[in-house]
Amino acid sequence: MYSKELIRGTLKTIVLKLLSEHGRMYGYEITQKVKEISSNEINLTFGALYPTLHKLEKEGVVTTSSEEVDNRTRKYYSLTSQGAETARLKIEEYYQFSRLMNLIMIS
Amino acid sequence: MLSKGQVNHITRIVKKRGIKNFSMEEELIDYVSCEVEERVASGEPFDNALSEVIESIPMGSNSTNRELEKLSKTSSMDMIQSYLKVALRNFSRYKINSAINIFGLTISLTACIIIGLYLKYEHSFDKHYPEVDRLYRINTISNLGQTPAHITSASWNLIPAIQEDIPEVEASSNVTLTIINQPLKWKEKAFFDYQLSGVTADFPIMIGLKSIMGDVQNAFSNLNTVILSESRALMIFGEADPIGESIEISMSGKELKLEVVGVYEDLPTNTHFGYGDWTKFSLLVSRETSLGITNNTPSWSSINGSSYVRLNKGTSAKEVAQKINELVVRRNGGEIWYEHYLQPISDIHLNKNEYGIESKGNLGQLRLFVLIGIIIVVIACINYVNLTTAQASVRLKEVGIRKVIGARRRQFIVQFLVEATMTSLLSMVLALVFVLLLIPFLNANFSLGLSLGLTGDFLNMLGFLVLVLVVSLLCGAYPGWYLSKIKTNILLKTGSSARSGGGFFRKVLVALQYATSITLIVATLIITDQMRFMSQKDLGFNKEQVVYIPLDNRISAKYGNLLYTEFIKESGVVAASLTGNSLGDGGMGGNGVLVGDETTAQMLQVLAVDDDFKETLGLEMKEGRWFSNNYKTDREEGFVVNEAFVKHYGLESPIGLPLSRNGQKGKILGVVRDYHFKSMHNEIEPLVMHENDRNQWGYWSIAVRLAPDNTSQTLNQLEDTWSAVVPEFPFEYEFLDQKIDQYYKSDQYFAAVFRVFSSMAIVVSCLGLIGLVTFTAQRRTKEIGVRKVLGASVGGILRLLSQDYLKLILVAAFVSIPVAYLAMESWLENFQYRVGVRPYVFVLGLLITLLLSWLSVGYLSLKAAKSNPAEALRME
Structure with a gap:
């Protein structure tokens, strides 16, 4: 498990990246996907993920739609057109940042 | 996959853990279900999996939860934005109503602010020392x-005695008027319109006069020095430096030379x-100098001039007054005819403690104005409430849909409050602009010193803000409360928009408005009636065409008789008489009078007259005869009294x-009417008239009755005559009728102001009525169309539209007549001579109300009644 700080700082980027690749996803799906990709190393909690999602919705980056699935309501998140652009920028920014971080770490 | 029952179980658990937001709750259920599903799929039993999952998710009152809740709520900024948006939409959708509301509130707030400022001004008198x-x-x-008479003066001896004997008094001064309007010369220029008073060295300190030039605080170390106010200095010396200059005043044949040693800031x-005219009272000399000017020797038994004291800290005014009284008796060497008491200086203007002395401010009138201010604001608020609830019957759908979507009751109330606040804020801004424009006019016409104090006067701003808040609450709370109370299904039922919202309550409010309007109209009529009564009542003498020419005390004895005999020679003079006080002075001097074989004298008012006084003023004899030249003893032994005198002594x-x-x-000799x-x-009090020796002191003026035509020419002739006899004194005259009108100036101001404020209130009421009728006509368009198709006449429809209001007016009249009657009865008690409240004013008031309301709604009703029914029915 990685420290909360590291995850918190990159959570938005993670969500945007996943949504830009998979189109629409629901909250649990996102946590599972992250778990899967990181080989169980990164585990997003309910308490960390949902505030981020709601924040993104408020900012107009993502939009939601609800569906009736298996006797319950499921809320799907997907990028808005503005969100796609935000995602691109965020991912780009992350790459640059990590490159710089690497430079600092190996110097 | 979980069964429906399992999901329900999860739902219950999540709900019990309490995340209040709906969408968050759904997501949590889904999340928990997914996790449980996975665990069940890998073989765990459902119950086990569920409790583990719930355990792993932090719920309850920790920080995550709070963050979630905060996020899930629509932020208050968003809500305010939405409130404002809806409010603006409503403004532009119901333009007429909004305009009426804003206009009405602007008028009433303008009135309110002006009344408030006036109130503040009246309370600010003499507070700044x-x-x-x-x-x-x-x-x-x-x-x-x-009856004991209250006088605002004290003996000239008093202040020095207090300074010697009463240590509790820290500072004290008399203010004794020493010279009025004698020619004051500086270089080649002469000035008249001023008053010069004698004060002690304490006075500038007590009053806090601020030196601008020279030294005001220590001005009186030498004799014959004078200090004057800035504006007076400017008037006399212009741009020149006044310090060290000498002004000359000729007084009682003496030439008085005063050296200017200081100039102080105007009060x-x-x-x-x-x-009212502070600049007149703006030359101050020391007490010693003023004693040197007059020939009067101060005595304990004669009182003249005001006296002021500043007490030590913590000293009781009552005790000091007691000491002063003891001191007076001790110094006088025996009982004296008066007693002193201390009146706080800040109380002089409004005279709140109701000592028996006259005061310029009038607390009763102030209270009435406050009442009117409140009434006007309430009327405007009633308009708002009426229009909003009436309009809301159209808005019921909006309210219904919002409710279905999940708006809470509080949000409705806030929505209406926001709309009300916006309206009242806008009106307040407009009102402040109006007030700003009005203030110079008011200050000039009513000699006031109002100021809005927008810059720096924190209290005023606070007051305006409070006013806006109160008005917003009055306006917005009821409509919001009422509309949000209605059940949603009723709101959404089609056709329910035809029901008017709050019909009965609105009727009560309209009736209340009518009641206040009628009351105000009736009050205005009664006040006008009384004003007319006072200006037309037979005074017992003929005030028209009479001028009073004041005689200075140096002229009166020496030249009075000469001037009088010269005056009666003029062709334009019908009659003239030497006399004492003018009938326009508001009172006469008092003398001790003994009648018959009585032994104790009574202080009664006396007036010095002359043979032709009766003819000049047009007095009538009740019995006996007037003074006559034919009886040589009349001048020394004759008295004429009035009826009140006869009645007083029985x-x-x-x-x-x-x-x-x-x-x-x-x-x-006789009794005059x-x-x-x-x-x-x-009340007319007992009066004793007597004659003086024409060549002695005691005639203060000459009353002259002029022929009705060529008045100004006659006055010119009189002036010529005057200048020939006493060229060094200015010729002054006053028309008696104008002087008498001065008595009623404050009453007339009051009447004028009252009229303006009531018209404002009535205009605001009419505005509300127009709004209501516009609305009713609009809502009943279809009904009117159907009626017309079925054969109703224009008249019939007019009747239909107006009968509601007619009924309300009649109900309102019932309520308002007793109120107006009682209120005006008590106002009329201010006058000893008054018109009764005559019944016709109520009828007239009712008629005016009917007329006004018909004028304001007639056109609209007529338009509705005459409209083409095809148009009305084609809608939809």
Whole structure:
């Protein structure tokens, strides 16, 4: 498990990246996907993920739609057109940042 | 996959853990279900999996939860934005109503602010001196006469005695008027319109006069020095430096030379010194100098001039007054005819403690104005509430849909409050602009010193803000409360928009509005009635075409008789008489009078007259005769009294009764019909008229009756005559009718102001009515169309539209008539001579109300009634 700080700082980027690749996803799906990709190393909690999602919705980056699935309501998140652009920028920014971080770490 | 029952179980658990937001709750259920599903799929039993999952998710009152809740709520900024948006939409959708609301509120707030500022101004009098809470004026109660009279002066001897004997008094000064309007010369220029007073060295310190030039605080170390106010200095010396200059005043044949040693900042208008025209009261000399000017020697038994004291900290005014009284008796060497008491200086203007002295401010009138201010605001708020609830019957759908979507009751109330606040804020801004424009006009016409104090006066701003809040609450709370109360299904039922919202309550409010309007109209009528009554009532003398020419005390004895005999020679003069006080002065001097064989003198009012006074003023004899030249003893032994005198003493046959006035013995020659020698606020009191030696001191003026035509030419001739006899004195005259009108100036101001405010209130009411009728006509368009198709006449429809209001007006009349009657009865009690409340004013008030309401709604009703039914029915 990685420290909360590291995850918190990159959570938005993670969500945007996943949504830009998979189109629409629901909250649990996102946590599972992250778990899967990181080989169980990164585990997003309910308490960390949902505030981020709601924040993104408020900012107009993502939009939601609800569906009736298996006797319950499921809320799907997907990028808005503005969100796609935000995602691109965020991912780009992350790459640059990590490159710089690497430079600092190996110097 | 979980069964429906399992999901329900999860739902219950999540709900019990309490995340209040709906969408968050759903997501949590889904999340938990997914996790449980996975665990069940890998073989765990459901219950086990569920409790583990719930355990792993932090719920309850920790920080995550709070963050979630915060996020899930729509932020208050968003809500305010939405409130404002809806409010603006409503403004532009219901333009007429919004305009009426804003206009009405603007008028009423303007009135309210002006009344508030006036109130503040009236309360600000004499509050700005240093240590004002320890500053008192020494007033006097006279024990002469049947009722104790309050006088604002004290003996000239008093202040030095207090300074010697009463250590509790920290500072003290008399303010004794020493010279009025004698020619004051500087270089080649002469000035008249001023008053010069003698004060002690304490005075500038007590009042806090600020030096601008020279030294005001230590001005009186030498004799014959003078200090003057900035504006007075500017008037006399212009741009020149006044310090060290000498001004000359000729007085009693003496040439007085005063050296200017200081100039002080003008006092503000809100001071009782020199009431209304402070600049007149703006030359101050030391007490010693003023004693040197006049020939009067101060005595304990004569009182003249005000006296002020500043007490030590923590000293009781009552005790000091007691000491002063003891001091007066001790110094006088025996009992004296008066007693002193101390009146706080800040109380002089409004006279809140209701001492028996006259005051310029009128607390009763102030209270009435406050009441009117409240009434006007309430009327405007009633308009708002009425229009909003009426309009809301159209808005019911909006309210219904919002409710279905999940708006809470509080949000509705807030929505309506926001709309009300926006309206009242906008109106307040407009009102402030109006007030700003009005203030210069008001200050100039009513000699006030109002100011809005937008910059720097924190209290005023706070007041305006509070006003906006109160108005917003009054306007917005009820509509919001009422509309949100209605059940949603009723709101959404089609056709329910035809129901008017809050019909009965609205009727009550309209009736209330009518009631206040009728009350105000009736009050205005009664006030106008009384004003007319006072200006038309037979005064007992003929005030028209009479001028009074004041005689200076140096002229009166020497030249009075000469001037009089010259005047009666003029062709334009019908009659003239030497006399004492003018009938427009508001009172007469008092003398001790003994009648018949009585032994104790009573202080009664006396007036010095001459042979032709009766003819000049047009007095009528009741019995006996007037003074006559044919009886040589009349001048020394004759008295003429009025009816009130006869009544006062209960005399059966007054003619020939012995009477003595201040030791002058004689008998009563005749009785004149009562005439108003004071204003109608006062009862006609007993009066004794006597003659003086024409060449002695005691005639203060010449009353002249002019022929009705060529008045100005005659006045010119009189002036020429005057200049030929006493060229060094200015010729002054006053028309008696104008002077008498002065008595009623404050009443007339009051009447004018009252009229303006009531018209404002009535206009605002009419506005509301217009809004309501516009709305009713609109809502009933279809009904009117159907009726017309079925054969209703225009008249019938007009009746239909107006009968509701007619009924309300009649109900309102019932309520308002007793209220108006009682209120005006008590107002009329201010006047000793008054019109009764005559019934016709109520009828007239009702008729005016009917007329006004018909005028304001007639056109709209007519338009609705005459409209083409095809148009009305085609809608939809």
